[in-house]
Amino acid sequence: xxxxxxxxxxxxxxxxxxxxxxxxxxxxxxxxxxxxxxxxxxxxxxxxxxxxxxxxxxxxxxxxxxxxxxxxxxxxxxxxxxxxxxxxxxxxxxxxxxxxxxxxxxxxxxxxxxxxxxxxxxxxxxxxxxxxxxxxxxxxxxxxxxxxxxxxxxxxxxxxxxxxxxxxxxxxxxxxxxxxxxxxxxxxxxxxxxxxxxxxxxxxxxxxxxxxxxxxxxxxxxxxxxxxxxxxxxxxxxxxxxxxxxxxxxxxxxxxxxxxxxxxxxxxxxxxxxxxxxxxxxxxxxxxxxxxxxxxxxxxxxxxxxxxxxxxxxxxxxxxxxxxxxxxxxxxxxxxxxxxxxxxxxxxxxxxxxxxxxxxxxxxxxxxxxxxxxxxxxxxxxxxxxxxxxxxxxxxxxxxxxxxxxxxxxxxxxxxxxxxxxxxxxxxxxxxxxxxxxxxxxxxxxxxxxxxxxxxxxxxxxxxxxxxxxxxxxxxxxxxxxxxxxxxxxxxxxxxxxxxxxxxxxxxxxxxxxxxxxxxx
Numbered sequence: 054x055x056x057x058x059x060x061x062x063x064x065x066x067x068x069x070x071x072x073x074x075x076x077x078x079x080x081x082x083x084x085x086x087x088x089x090x091x092x093x094x095x096x097x098x099x100x101x102x103x104x105x106x107x108x109x110x111x112x113x114x115x116x117x118x119x120x121x122x123x124x125x126x127x128x129x130x131x132x133x134x135x136x137x138x139x140x141x142x143x144x145x146x147x148x149x150x151x152x153x154x155x156x157x158x159x160x161x162x163x164x165x166x167x168x169x170x171x172x173x174x175x176x177x178x179x180x181x182x183x184x185x186x187x188x189x190x191x192x193x194x195x196x197x198x199x200x201x202x203x204x205x206x207x208x209x210x211x212x213x214x215x216x217x218x219x220x221x222x223x224x225x226x227x228x229x230x231x232x233x234x235x236x237x238x239x240x241x242x243x244x245x246x247x248x249x250x251x252x253x254x255x256x257x258x259x260x261x262x263x264x265x266x267x268x269x270x271x272x273x274x275x276x277x278x279x280x281x282x283x284x285x286x287x288x289x290x291x292x293x294x295x296x297x298x299x300x301x302x303x304x305x306x307x308x309x310x311x312x313x314x315x316x317x318x319x320x321x322x323x324x325x326x327x328x329x330x331x332x333x334x335x336x337x338x339x340x341x342x343x344x345x346x347x348x349x350x351x352x353x354x355x356x357x358x359x360x361x362x363x364x365x366x367x368x369x370x371x372x373x374x375x376x377x378x379x380x381x382x383x384x385x386x387x388x389x390x391x392x393x394x395x396x397x398x399x400x401x402x403x404x405x406x407x408x409x410x411x412x413x414x415x416x417x418x419x420x421x422x423x424x425x426x427x428x429x430x431x432x433x434x435x436x437x438x439x440x441x442x443x444x445x446x447x448x449x450x451x452x453x454x455x456x457x458x459x460x461x462x463x464x465x466x467x468x469x470x471x472x473x474x475x476x477x478x479x480x481x482x483x484x485x486x487x488x489x490x491x492x493x494x495x496x497x498x499x500x501x502x503x504x505x506x507x508x509x510x511x512x513x514x515x516x517x518x519x520x521x522x523x524x525x526x527x528x529x530x531x532x533x534x535x536x537x538x539x540x541x542x543x544x545x546x547x548x549x550x551x552x553x554x555x556x557x558x559x560x561x562x563x564x565x566x567x568x569x570x571x572x573x574x
Contacts, residue, residue: 135389136347138377139459141354142393142449144401145372146429146436148461149394150176150190152542153350154549161345163191164200164337166380167370168352169239170211171264178549181222187212189350192219192226198340199226200333203235204370204380206269207281208244209319209326232326233333234282239269242301242310249305270369272297281330284323291316334382341387349377355449356401363492366405374453393455393538395446397463397528400436402429406496409439409475417469425465426547440502442475443535448488450538458536460529461544464551469507472528476535477501505531513546518555521545 139156141147154176157163170186176193185192187207189199201207212232219226243265251263272278277297283290298310341347353372356362361373370376374391377383398421401407411418413427418438421427427436449455466472478485478498489495508522515521521529521543533540543553 134341134344134346136341136349136377136383136387137390137392138349138351138374138388139392139394140351140374140453140455141357141372142395142446142453142455142458143354143399143442144356144407145354146400146402146427147354147394147396148459148544149351150185151461151544151549151552152392152394152459153190153348154193155542155552156348157189157191157194157197159346160191160194160197160348162200162337162340162347163189163194163197164202164333164347164349164381165189165205165352166202166349167204167372167376168368169206169264169266169269170208171266171353171368176549183219183222186215188215188219188230191348191350192229193224195225195229198229198231200231200337200381201233201236202333202337202381203233204376205233206237206239206266206273206370207232208239208265209322210241213322213325230329231331231333231336232281232329234280234285234330235332235334236281237269237273237278238281239265240279240297241265241315242298242308243268243272245308246301246305249308267369281326284319285327285330287320287323290319290323294319337381337383341383349381351376355452356445358452361448361452363405363495364490366403366492390456391454392457392459392541393450393453394459394461395441395449395536396425396461397441397466397532397544398425399439399442399445400425400427401439402434402436406492407437407439408445408478408495408498408500409442410437411439413438420469421465424468425462440473440475440500441532442500443532444475444478445488446536450536455538457541458533458538459542459544460532460540461542463525463529463543464512464545466507466525466528467512468509472505472507473502474505474528474532474535475500476503503531513551515545516553518543518553521553 137156137160139149139153141149153163165187176183176185176190178193183190183193187201187205189201191197192199201212216226216230244263245265246268247265248263250268269278277293277300279290279293279297283293294316295312298312298315302308302310337347351372353368353370355373357368358371358373359367359369360371362368371379374388377388378385399407399409400421401410411421413419413422413435421438422435425438427438428434429436477500478489479501480489480494480498485494485498489498505528506524508524510522510525512521512525518526518529529540529543541555541557543555545551545553
């Protein structure tokens with residue numbers, strides 16, 4: 054180990070054995086010891102954790118340089134063209150699409166890997182607002198190709214409508230959209246079944262978008278589903294479709310399907326769809342081998358994961374990191390960075406427990422709802438709003454192995470006299486760790502909050518972290534410390550460029566120095 058960091062009696066002591074310029078960096082940290090000790094303890098801990106993270110990365114880099122040249126070469130190849138992933142870290146609607154749009158300018162391939170048109174990403178470009186449900190947001194980069202992977206379930210009418218909408222806005226997608234031949238299809242009757250099932254549940258409803266996603270995945274798992282590639286042999290498609298419709302009608306009394314009209318429609322679009330249909334597994338892995346940079350845009354979020362979320366109030370797929378492997382057909386060693394997207398507060402659409410929820414009919418809950426424009430992109434439903442939930446975020450970070458966080462909508466908190474952070478769960482008076490699997494327990498947890506002073510200054514034009522109001526900086530650093538994952542991006546406004554990027558190799562020493570210069574007490 055090159056460096057050891059020790060916190061003794063509130064003082065930062067470093068023992069270093071370094072070469073080159075690292076000695077100077079360490080000296081800078083040591084010389085600022087007296088100033089740092091005057092900061093609040095959360096700030097100190099954030100500094101220590103960030104320095105430790107950077108030093109660990111440095112050690113790994115130095116260690117790898119001593120390996121064989123062949124190993125080094127392979128490592129360097131993965132560093133330059135690994136697959137990066139943007140995931141939702143809460144209950145969805147965190148602002149993943151905005152980050153993907155920002156990042157996609159530097160990527161060659163953007164991909165969707167799970168879910169369907171139940172996802173909704175909104176991108177604001179100038180005076181235009183683009184809403185995506187099936188296409189990756191990276192389509193706005195005219196140099197990027199876009200992949201809809203095998204793990205996605207595709208409602209072709211919606212998919213083609215999105216493409217037509219792009220064309221009307223002068224976004225040329227020709228030759229840039231690749232649809233997996235293994236992706237399963239969502240049919241109109243899937244959507245009708247979805248609505249019927251939801252309505253039957255009454256007050257125990259799940260809160261589904263009624264886009265047919267669950268029934269389509271059910272067809273897939275029942276092995277009577279139909280895939281995109283089946284359209285390339287229409288006689289085979291017709292046989293499978295008639296069988297599927299017969300099964301659906303028998304399973305759902307009263308369901309009516311105009312089979313002939315549906316077949317005529319799919320016959321009419323088959324050539325257009327087939328022109329975009331490829332083996333995306335081969336395509337994606339070939340792009341990786343060629344050194345292309347690949348970005349995966351996650352849909353929904355970890356707390357809606359069929360396995361890890363608040364079951365049964367979840368979606369029907371795996372929006373966590375595992376879906377990248379199964380929904381795109383790539384191996385784990387090709388993944389590089391995992392970017393978790395989290396709002397500066399928390400929202401949820403649909404039913405299910407929400408420990409930090411606030412009443413949106415007035416007070417702070419109404420502020421979050423109205424200032425944050427919290428209405429679903431897909432359904433238009435008002436989102437439930439609450440304070441940031443740290444135990445939930447720690448759980449999400451644990452599952453996904455997040456390497457950086459994208460903290461969005463920080464500007465929505467502007468104007469609040471104080472902001473709260475849900476720091477811990479208690480059940481029957483006792484602290485509990487992890488995330489309860491039982492909704493009977495989870496719905497009854499009490500949240501322990503940490504209260505921090507708010508800020509009133511407008512932050513929408515801020516481009517540097519050090520220029521944020523001091524209380525705003527403290528909030529970000531405290532959230533970073535509690536979650537245990539570095540915050541790289543900070544959203545300060547609704548437009549696509551209203552983002553602070555602290556940089557891939559950012560160091561909190563710089564940010565702390567800026568705060569010290571402003572004489573934080």
